[in-house]
Amino acid sequence: MPGFEIFGAEERKQVNEVLETGILMRYGFDSLRNNHWKAREFENAFAKRMGSQYCQLVSSGTAALTVALAAANIGAGDEVIMPTFTFVASFESILALGAVPILVDIDDTLTLDPQAVEAAITPKTKCVMPVHMCGSMADLNALRAICDKHHLILLEDACQALGGTYEGKCLGSIGDLGCFSFDFVKTITCGEGGAVITNNKQYAQHADHYQDHGHDHIGNDRGAENHPFMGYNFRISELNAAVGLAQLDKLDGILKIQKENYSILREAIEGIEGVTFRRVPAGGEENYSFLNFFLPNEELTQKAHKALSEAGVDGCFYWYTNNWHYISGWGHLKNLKSLGDLPSEVIGQMQDLNNTDFSKSDAVMGRTISSLIKIGWTEKQVKERAKLMAKTIGQTLKE
């Protein structure tokens, strides 16, 4: 995902405004900051762009998930349903609060299978966390209906799907809370950063206080502020926020180029017999950060993945065997490896992940290849890539 591809004069200007004052912190120092409030400005602009009432910037996407869960009062022993295909931040953030990640199968949307979600609900379930992997989304209407029926919180992890939409609304703005990452390889970047969005005033207030040691941010004397409850430090710095502010202005341009490049690649391979695509739920529009496709079986997919790499088509991911994004590679989670003792609720309630049947997820992930989409490609480069992808995949399927 390409924010870093377009780092330029606009980002430098924003950062220099902060450097000129030397006030790198988002709170306080009112008389010294020459009226620069980059984090606040980014929050207002991002909330507006996402069509959400409130935005809280934080230090990372992982922090955003942790703060969002905490803001929704999730704590020890509460179960949070999450998919088998995601980034490790999902279970890290849940475990950080003493809550219990419950992993369930994905379907051909590459995220939560609503039936698997419903089957996993227990009296301890508090939250359902779809992760909109690789630019597209979960079946949000189905998940919303399940959450409403069982009085659960719907928390969207939209870290990889910024700018995608569902029934005309931005991903992340549909659930009770939505989370984003602005790390260095996301659609827009702050270097490191993240955001929580919500339309719930109480969650917004919780997030505001929680990410800054519980400060209530009333008045302009930080030392005199009250702490209605405990929090931590998940603050973003003004330097990171300044970069993000410049990047946000470029978001629509990024999405446009992504869609153009994605369309060229997709067109080139969609006629090949045996190639199908990840299902985008009706009413959804991807952000086009990846082209995700399926081949007929695991063996052919592994062969094609190897052949693409050997042919010089870079950036094609086979998540099924990498250590970062799929349950099969997470020995440390399966075996609950932690530095200190985990809360007793976690030890008592965790699934036995070494022996849970995720064959439905395996059947999808074993057949999935994702090609990244760069925005720096020239038209000629995309067309050459498209041709090479089509030739390589076509040959593999014919052999």
Ligand SMILES: Cc1ncc(COP(=O)(O)O)c(C=O)c1O
């Ligand atoms: C789906 C998803 N969620 C959460 C995160 C965590 O974001 P960060 O790296 O900013 O902590 C990532 C980062 O890759 C991600 O892809």
